[in-house]
Amino acid sequence: MPKTDMTLDRINDLLARAKKAGADDADAVYVEGTSLSVAQRLGKMEKLERSEGADLGLRVLIGKKQAVVSSSDTSDAALNELVERAVAMAKNAPEDPYCGIADPSELAASFDVDALELCEPGEVSQDKLIEWASTCEEAARSVDGITNSEGSEAGWGRHQITLAATNGFANSYAGSGSHISVSVLAGTGTAMERDYDYDSAVFSTDLRDPVEIGKKAAEKTLRRLNPRKVKSTQVPVIYDPRVSSSIVGHLSGAINGSGIARGTSFLLDAMGKEIFAPHINIVDDPHRKRGLRSKPFDAEGVANEKRYLIENGVLKTWILDLRSARQLGLKSTGNASRGAGSLPGPSTTNLYMEPGTISPEDMIKDIKSGLYITEMIGSSVNGVTGDYSRGASGYWIENGELAYPVSEITVAGNLKDMFKSVVPANDLTFKYGTNAPTLRIDGMTLAGQ
Numbered sequence: 001m002p003k004t005d006m007t008l009d010r011i012n013d014l015l016a017r018a019k020k021a022g023a024d025d026a027d028a029v030y031v032e033g034t035s036l037s038v039a040q041r042l043g044k045m046e047k048l049e050r051s052e053g054a055d056l057g058l059r060v061l062i063g064k065k066q067a068v069v070s071s072s073d074t075s076d077a078a079l080n081e082l083v084e085r086a087v088a089m090a091k092n093a094p095e096d097p098y099c100g101i102a103d104p105s106e107l108a109a110s111f112d113v114d115a116l117e118l119c120e121p122g123e124v125s126q127d128k129l130i131e132w133a134s135t136c137e138e139a140a141r142s143v144d145g146i147t148n149s150e151g152s153e154a155g156w157g158r159h160q161i162t163l164a165a166t167n168g169f170a171n172s173y174a175g176s177g178s179h180i181s182v183s184v185l186a187g188t189g190t191a192m193e194r195d196y197d198y199d200s201a202v203f204s205t206d207l208r209d210p211v212e213i214g215k216k217a218a219e220k221t222l223r224r225l226n227p228r229k230v231k232s233t234q235v236p237v238i239y240d241p242r243v244s245s246s247i248v249g250h251l252s253g254a255i256n257g258s259g260i261a262r263g264t265s266f267l268l269d270a271m272g273k274e275i276f277a278p279h280i281n282i283v284d285d286p287h288r289k290r291g292l293r294s295k296p297f298d299a300e301g302v303a304n305e306k307r308y309l310i311e312n313g314v315l316k317t318w319i320l321d322l323r324s325a326r327q328l329g330l331k332s333t334g335n336a337s338r339g340a341g342s343l344p345g346p347s348t349t350n351l352y353m354e355p356g357t358i359s360p361e362d363m364i365k366d367i368k369s370g371l372y373i374t375e376m377i378g379s380s381v382n383g384v385t386g387d388y389s390r391g392a393s394g395y396w397i398e399n400g401e402l403a404y405p406v407s408e409i410t411v412a413g414n415l416k417d418m419f420k421s422v423v424p425a426n427d428l429t430f431k432y433g434t435n436a437p438t439l440r441i442d443g444m445t446l447a448g449q
Contacts, residue, residue, distance in 0.1 A: 139214025257324025
C-alpha cells in the first residue's frame, strides 16, 4: 500500500479542524488493512475469511489535558463529530504533566523505508493459502500414529499506518505478513496428546515448506505420548526456542518505562548494573530487514534505532516513549506504540537475545538429570519482586539425552537469579516478534509429584 496524498490530506485537515476547535496540539493515526485467512480440519475447509478495514484515531491536547477518540467513518460529518468529541473530552480530562507531542528535534527526519523490506509486493491469493493449509495438514496426518487433527490455518495480511501531528510530522509506511500453522493429536481416549508447528514471515517466500511444518508438528506430537510425572527437585532447565522468548519478554516487561516511572519493577535500581552474565547481549532493532515488528519511526513520529538493552550483561536503557521519558527526566528511545483508539505507550519492536557459541546438543550433554521445556502453561510472575512460577511440559533429560516426555510440572525461581544464570545456544532464528535461542538456566525448582 503506497502512501497516498489523500490519506495525509485528510489527516492534516483533521488536525487543522482540531486546532480551530480549541486544541493546542494534536496528532492522528490512520490504520488501514486487509487480511485473508483460511482454515481446514480433517481435509475439509472450515473458514475462508477476508476483511478490509480502516480506523482513524485523533488525540487532542489542551494545556496538560488530553483525550483520544477513534472512528472508522471518515466522512466530513463524522470528522467534525470526532473533533468535537475529542476537544470536549480533553477539556474535562484530568491534567497530565507529562503528556504532549514530540518536539520537532526528536522527530524522525530521514529514513529509508524500502531498505527495511516491510511489505511484500502483491497479494497472496486465497488459492495459495488453501494449498498451504491443505498440504500442511495432509503432511501431518500422513505420519503413522497421528489419530486426529485440530486443523491447519494459513493467512496473509497487509496494513498501512499513516501518522501526522501539529509539530509538522507526516509520514506513512506499509507492512505485510503471512503465516502457516497446524495442530494434530496422537493416541486415544485419555492418553491423547497434541502439539503443533508454526511459521510466520513478512514475505511469504520466506516461510518454511508447509510439508516440513506438518511433518514437524506430527513428530512433536508423537514424542509427547505417554508422559510421566517427576518428583519435586532442583535441576538445570533447558528452554526450547518456542518458549525461550518468554524469558526475554519478562525482561522487557521489567524495564518498560511505564513500570519504571511508577516504581513497580524488580529492576528499578538496576540501570548500569550487570544483571546477566557478561556474554549476554539483548537487542531491540526496529530496522531489522523483513522483521515482523520493524518500523521506520515510532508511534509518536520519534526517530528509532537499534539499541542494546543488555550489553555484555549490563542493563543499558529503559524502553521509553515520550511520556515515560519525561517522567524519568530522560529522552524517548523511540519505542512508542499505539492503536487508533489508544494513547501511546512504550513497547519493544524486534526484540532478541544474541546467540551463544554452544549447540543445543552440547548444552544438554553434561546434564545428568534435568528438564527440557517445550510448552508453558499459565503464568505467575510478580513484576515487583521477580518471583517466577509457571506450568510446563516437555522432556526429561537423563545422562545428557532427552529420555521421555513429562507433564504437569511447575517451574519456579526468581528472575534476578534466572537472568544471571542464562546461557544461550547458537540456534537463534527469527520466528516471532520476540526471539531467543535455546536457553539453559541451572538451579530451577520443579514442583511435580
